[in-house]
Amino acid sequence: MSSSGFPWLTLVVFLPLLGVAAILMVGETLARWVALGVSSLVFLVSLPLWVLFDESTPAMQFVESHQWIASPSINYTVGVDGISLPLVILTTLLTPLCVLISWTAIETRVREFMISLLVMETATIGVFVALDFVLFYVFWETMLIPMYLLIGIWGGPNRVYAAIKFFLYTLAGSVLLLVAIIVLYFYAGKESFDILTLSNAEYPAWLQAWLFWAFFAAFAVKVPMFPFHTWLPDAHVEAPTAGSVMLASVLLKLGAYGFLRFSLPMLPNATQQFTSVVLLLSVVAIIYGAYMAFAQADLKKLIAYSSVSHMGFVTLGIFVLNAQGIEGAILQMVNHGITTGALFLCVGIVYERTHSREISDNSGLAASMPVYATFLVIFALSSVGLPGMNSFVGEFFVLLGAFLWSKAVATAAALGVILAAAYILWMLQRVIYGTPAQQMTSKLHDMNWREIGTLAPLAFFVFWIGLYPKPLLDVMHASVDHLVQKQAKVLVVDKVSPLPRWERARVRVQSMTPGEVSLLPRRERGEGR
């Protein structure tokens, strides 16, 4: 662990709470400015993390550790590596944009809204940087309350139902997580909840299997993976724009991050054992999400289902367990955050004008809102995965990784890309070029500077990551390699030149104990062709 003197991470995590204190002291109108100022400041403070980050090491950086509770030893330990850093920056980038998009959309209880948003920011960044499992869980659960309020107070007509559904689903998912954390503590026998310490301990295979599914319940609900996704369309549709953006761009990443941070390094054997199940669910999510997106007449629902599909790529990339797949998955997490966040912002902008999310009410916008149409096309094409844009890079890496795992999986996942192109382009055709709805034309006016300012940074990242993803990839290389090497004890995957499957199996089996070999499916045991 390398540590830096200045407590950057603590500052990034808790600065939003200072903003909350400031908002409590000012009135409704000033609350917006305070929230914008504080969240922008958080973004600025998070930039040194990126600049000072040492890309050559998989070790945790900017580590701070203070004792919180002496017995059992629970510490306030925070740090970032190449996996969490991009997600931290993504969160700090999106929060000020969420404040901006809510500038006029939120008219009632502005202070409470901004407070919820800032508490959300603290909790989500806390989850990404926590290096103590109890601390992680505290942030993980804390997040539920502000999100519940965001959906339930400022949401659409069916908001109460959506809010409680979101809350209970995720809470129920996390139930087993807490037990799993406690069980890990006792089985590791290290008298510590430190995530790195727990990752380095060995657990018997049967225990790993139990823990894997306990983790899975918590993380799969959050991602959300098929069939635990049903809270997502409700929550997305009913949430206010800023809520949808936070939900899609940040909250959904927490589940995938959980897989990367806990399931893979702590439970390598169980991960190996069950990876095919997760891959199957991922592929189902990709195709099912895309298929459902076709049928939606509501813009937000369409994007919500496309989220299910895109997050399927993320879990697919993670569980093919090779460097390409995992790097693609992290990239795709960032991309999905940018692109889907931006699409929700776009829907929010048009909703503020027409007060409808129906595609039929919002058609033919190109004539009356040309600037808006341009942005929408950019983000929609990014969502499709057009080369030169961000999602292409992520999806390409994920598919590459999937191909190394199995051609069938890669083929099925690629089908999702085609479907995405179809439903997104169809949506674009109607929204941009369709016949304008008569009753709405008077309400349509193009974006103002505030709204352009909200979307422009995201458009910039769409092209930057699409054309030059190297800085982002460089940050994650060392950490991902470290993660994959851990898997390599069980599974040896040739990163550079993919070996034929039987060859891979043979190499893999050589590095295993007989007990581990017995966990493999028969055809993977490398017993000749």
Place this chain on the structure above:
Amino acid sequence: MMIPLADLVTILPELIVVSAACLLLVLDPITPSNKKDLLAWMSVTTLGICFVVTAGSMGDRVFAFSDLVVVDGYASFWKLLLYVVSGMTILLSIGYLKEERIDLAEFYGFVLLSLTGMMIMVSGADLLVIYLGIELMSISLYIMAGFKRFEAKSIESSAKYFILGAFSSGLLLYGISLIFGVAGSTRLVEIAAAVDARGLDDSLILIALMLMIVGFGFKVAAVPFHMWTPDVYQGAPTSVTAFMAVASKAASFGAFLRVMLEGFGGMNTDWSGLILGVCILTLILGNLVAIVQTNVKRMLAYSSIAHAGYALIGLVVAGWVGTEAGVSAKGVSSMMLYLAVYSFMTLGAFSIVAILRRGGNEGEDLDDFTGLAKRHKGAAFLMLLFMVSLAGIPPTAGFIGKFYLFMAAVNAGLTWLAVVGLIFAAVSAFYYLRIVMVMYMREPSPDQENETRLALSPTATVVLVLAATGVVLFGLYPWPLVSLTATAALP
């Protein structure tokens, strides 16, 4: 007969409280009616003095009155908690009783008398002493429950509580008499010796044990001995309900655990198995029935039943691996921690109910909370805090309480019990959050805007601030409380 001075010093806090109670009853008639508040302040001051005395003398295990009374860290912990809770009850009552037009100064006398009973319970080393404590506590509570003497509900509450309480006391007493027949004594140490000597499969001891569990089960409101709880809690004046839900439950748990561990420690597998069944039933029924309640006081009554279920997890763990001191002590300390945390959040929640008024009546219907966030932001936010804590969601104290309980359970090999507990914690979030939903996500109707108001006396504000501070502080920095329970735990 001369009573040794040392014995009297040992029970100094009890003596102070009971003298204050008697003095208060004497002073009451001669105090002018506009100065009655002074008597409440006198009670609070008494509690403050006792707090200092108990905290100062905390430490070694001292027996008094030929081993009838024991003062140890364990007893002192409960006493400290009981002082705080009683003090908060009195502070809450000053404004509340006036609002309800039942501001009689005897009330504070009964609080102190009841507290004396509770202190005797947690300090009793003899079943009869514990029984006397229980009776002193209960009889005071019966009267307090019927304090709204113009309201049928309150009278009903008092009568129900009295009848069922007397019944449970009878069962307890029957158990004590059986055990006296076996051991020839009611002292816990001699009972423990008799249990060891007679062997574990002595049916007489088993029957006595079961009767004890039933008796204490009534007092802590565990299923299936919980029937009285909802009606009594709903009908009693709210500050009394808070006192019952918190103080009497804590004291009963304190005595329950001591009797089980010190008297029946030898047959820990028997009682922890029995209590395990009670615990699971309590978790299931308390949480499920709370879901359908529309009266907040009644819902909090079922919630207090559910929380008794959680505290019982600690008791089960305490007996589960009785020979391994470390594991058992973790169960004890986690139960103590849980009840301490529970006290703050439950008192806070009941305080909000007590200050929320619709016209001249208490706002205890779920509807009375509608749109509270629009009308009284502070009250709504505090209620949100207490509800989140009761649901066990971090970063509140409720989470810390549950966390330590589940740690203890997993440590004792009861991982599945931790899973059951957590599943029902998730269920409980549904009904706690419904109050949040009603407060924040519904618009108040126009007549609610006009009719509902807060009866927020300065002392009630102090109570709310104390409760909220406890919930937040023990959530963010629980170590002082955790270490206190760890050092004070039996054995």
